[in-house]
Amino acid sequence: MARLFGIIGNRPDLAARVLAFEGEALKARSRDTPLGWGLAFYQSGEVLMRRRPIDERAVVDLAALASDVRADLVLGHVRHATVGPLRTENTHPFRYRQWIFAQTGTIADFDHVRERLVASVPDFLRSGIRGDTDAEVLFHIFLSFLHDAGRLSDGPVEASLIAEALRSSLAVVDGMTSEGGAAAAKINLMVSEGDKLVAVHRGDTAMRLRVFSGKGDADAVIGDDPQLRRKIPEVARTHFTLCASDFDDAPPNGRWKAVPDCAIVTMSRDEDPRIETL
Numbered sequence: 001m002a003r004l005f006g007i008i009g010n011r012p013d014l015a016a017r018v019l020a021f022e023g024e025a026l027k028a029r030s031r032d033t034p035l036g037w038g039l040a041f042y043q044s045g046e047v048l049m050r051r052r053p054i055d056e057r058a059v060v061d062l063a064a065l066a067s068d069v070r071a072d073l074v075l076g077h078v079r080h081a082t083v084g085p086l087r088t089e090n091t092h093p094f095r096y097r098q099w100i101f102a103q104t105g106t107i108a109d110f111d112h113v114r115e116r117l118v119a120s121v122p123d124f125l126r127s128g129i130r131g132d133t134d135a136e137v138l139f140h141i142f143l144s145f146l147h148d149a150g151r152l153s154d155g156p157v158e159a160s161l162i163a164e165a166l167r168s169s170l171a172v173v174d175g176m177t178s179e180g181g182a183a184a185a186k187i188n189l190m191v192s193e194g195d196k197l198v199a200v201h202r203g204d205t206a207m208r209l210r211v212f213s214g215k216g217d218a219d220a221v222i223g224d225d226p227q228l229r230r231k232i233p234e235v236a237r238t239h240f241t242l243c244a245s246d247f248d249d250a251p252p253n254g255r256w257k258a259v260p261d262c263a264i265v266t267m268s269r270d271e272d273p274r275i276e277t278l
Contacts, residue, residue: 002035002104002246003028003078005006005062006190008271009212009240011232017150017221018061018212021073023063025251026244028078030058036079036086037062038041039092040100041071041274042194047100050235051091058198072269075190077102087101094139096128098154100205103135105187105203110134113176113255120172135189141190142169150231156195159266159274166191166200166264167278188245199243201264202278207245209265209272212238238245241267 005026006215007015018027028035037060038051050065062076077092092102107113114137118126121140125147129140145165146152166189174184186203201207218235232238243265259265262278 001028001031002080003060003062003076003244004102004104004188004190004246005076005242005244006074006161006192006197006199006267007240007242008073008251008267008269009238010072011238011240012070013239014218014221014232014238016069017072018068018242019063019066022210022242022251023061024086025247026062026074026076027248028060028062029248030060031080033080034086034274035060036091037065037077037224038079038093038102039066039076040095041074043071044131045194046136047095047098047194049093049095051088053072053086053088053091061146066071067152071191073098073194075100075102075193077104077194080201081089082272087131090133092135092137096139096143097123097152099143099191101135101139101189101191103138103187103189104205105139105185107173107185107187108182109175109177109180112180112274117141117173117175138173139191141172142166143155144224157193159198162191162193162198163264163266163276167239168199170202170278190240190243197243197267199259199267201261201263201265201278203262205246207259208247208251210242210251210256211272212240212242213272214238237272241273243267243273263266
């Protein structure tokens with residue numbers, strides 16, 4: 001089963017612990033076919049990537065794979081291949097400059113519309129499409145709308161502009177696939193430019209949010225580690241938002257909140273997530 005997660009918060013030294021705290025919910029289990037996985041995260045303003053196109057293990061533990069990551073924004077993905085073979089170029093997350101992107105679900109009738117979708121991307125962006133997946137093509141369509149708005153260069157981008165570029169990208173895809181009678185794509189996706197994390201839920205598989213905020217949640221994450229506790233004197237200011245989708249089973253506690261279908265979720269380091277209609 002595929003898996004998608006993103007986490008953003010205000011304590012780089014606690015992100016891995018937050019993931020471990022909800023690690024069971026983030027595990028992905030193979031169903032007789034190998035999975036692939038990838039992680040993307042920001043350190044000192046740079047994007048770092050880890051990608052493994054084929055993992056023969058029966059269970060891929062994303063929290064364990066990120067256990068040594070010190071970052072306040074991490075995007076993770078487990079791939080159950082539906083479009084394109086298991087190779088690095090097809091392994092999420094994808095990256096362009098400061099932007100990272102990952103997706104689960106498939107664009108319907110993609111084989112028939114791929115050429116036209118790719119043709120809609122400007123030449124200088126089109127050359128960066130290295131793999132076969134529908135997700136990478138959708139990512140580059142999204143980038144083309146940012147380019148049209150003059151906001152593809154480095155630096156934070158307004159959440160409203162990111163949301164509008166996502167809406168426009170999906171409208172382009174839906175318009176082309178509907179001509180052949182295909183339904184709108186059932187997908188979950190997440191994208192970031194390093195300042196905020198934005199997710200789209202439009203699919204059959206659930207997306208949920210888990211917010212860690214304040215002293216009680218921080219104490220639970222830190223546990224009985226006195227050395228770490230001394231390094232974090234203001235635990236009440238700790239804030240993280242964890243977003244995940246495509247669960248094998250319902251999360252084991254009731255603190256996850258469901259994201260409504262056809263929604264955009266905007267997440268930042270210090271505030272609770274904002275949900276709006278797609």
